[in-house]
Amino acid sequence: MRLIVRWVHGWCIPEQIAIGQAWKAFNDEGKLVDEKLNERFDKFAKSLVGNTRKFRGVNYK
Numbered sequence: 001m002r003l004i005v006r007w008v009h010g011w012c013i014p015e016q017i018a019i020g021q022a023w024k025a026f027n028d029e030g031k032l033v034d035e036k037l038n039e040r041f042d043k044f045a046k047s048l049v050g051n052t053r054k055f056r057g058v059n060y061k
Contacts, residue, residue, distance in 0.1 A: 013047050013048055013051050014047070015048075
């Protein structure tokens with residue numbers, strides 16, 4: 001996805017998350033089992049929100 005976004009001159013946030021064996025990463029309620037992975041998602045979400053705020057006032061031509 002990152003490659004495609006860059007190809008169309010989009011901007012990607014620097015953080016990314018890959019989950020190997022994703023079917024094992026979540027419990028029956030849909031919550032992450034691994035606390036470190038949960039922390040990575042929190043950092044990812046904070047980066048997404050922070051970078052979105054940076055772009056809010058940008059006018060594209």
